Amino acid sequence: MAYQPHIHHRSQQYAAQKSQWTIPIGEEHACYALSVQQNWASANDYYGLHMQGNVPQPLGVTRLPEAITVCIAKFVSADGIDWHGYPAAHWLSPYDKPDEHILQAWLASGLISMPKFRKIHGGKKCSL
Numbered sequence: 001m002a003y004q005p006h007i008h009h010r011s012q013q014y015a016a017q018k019s020q021w022t023i024p025i026g027e028e029h030a031c032y033a034l035s036v037q038q039n040w041a042s043a044n045d046y047y048g049l050h051m052q053g054n055v056p057q058p059l060g061v062t063r064l065p066e067a068i069t070v071c072i073a074k075f076v077s078a079d080g081i082d083w084h085g086y087p088a089a090h091w092l093s094p095y096d097k098p099d100e101h102i103l104q105a106w107l108a109s110g111l112i113s114m115p116k117f118r119k120i121h122g123g124k125k126c127s128l
Helices: 025-037 100-108 114-121
Strands: 045-052 055-057 072-076 082-087
Touching (some): 025 045, 025 072, 025 082, 045 082, 100 114
Antiparallel strands (some): 045 072, 072 082
16 A cells, blocks of 8 residues: 655645645655554545654644644545545544544544544544
């Protein structure tokens, strides 16, 4: 499963249309690798967290003009072979919200608290 960063999520030229990564490309790759390793999968997508130690950190911002901090990534593939990801604003796009079993795994691992679980599950804005 090859991972390739997508230029639209790393270029100010697209910042009004697409969310933008704020972490280096190497950390974007690490976020993807962790999501695959932990099998934080839903249907044909993976969801990831940018970890520093055992604490999730911000990884990007929503599209302009808001540019609100985002802490969850979504990784997608059209063919199941080549993957790319983006900072996912689950409160703006319901299809970007991690499934409950992923949130349960994060909760059980101590990566998110119950109040954060409820906010994300309910589609409310939540910074980790």
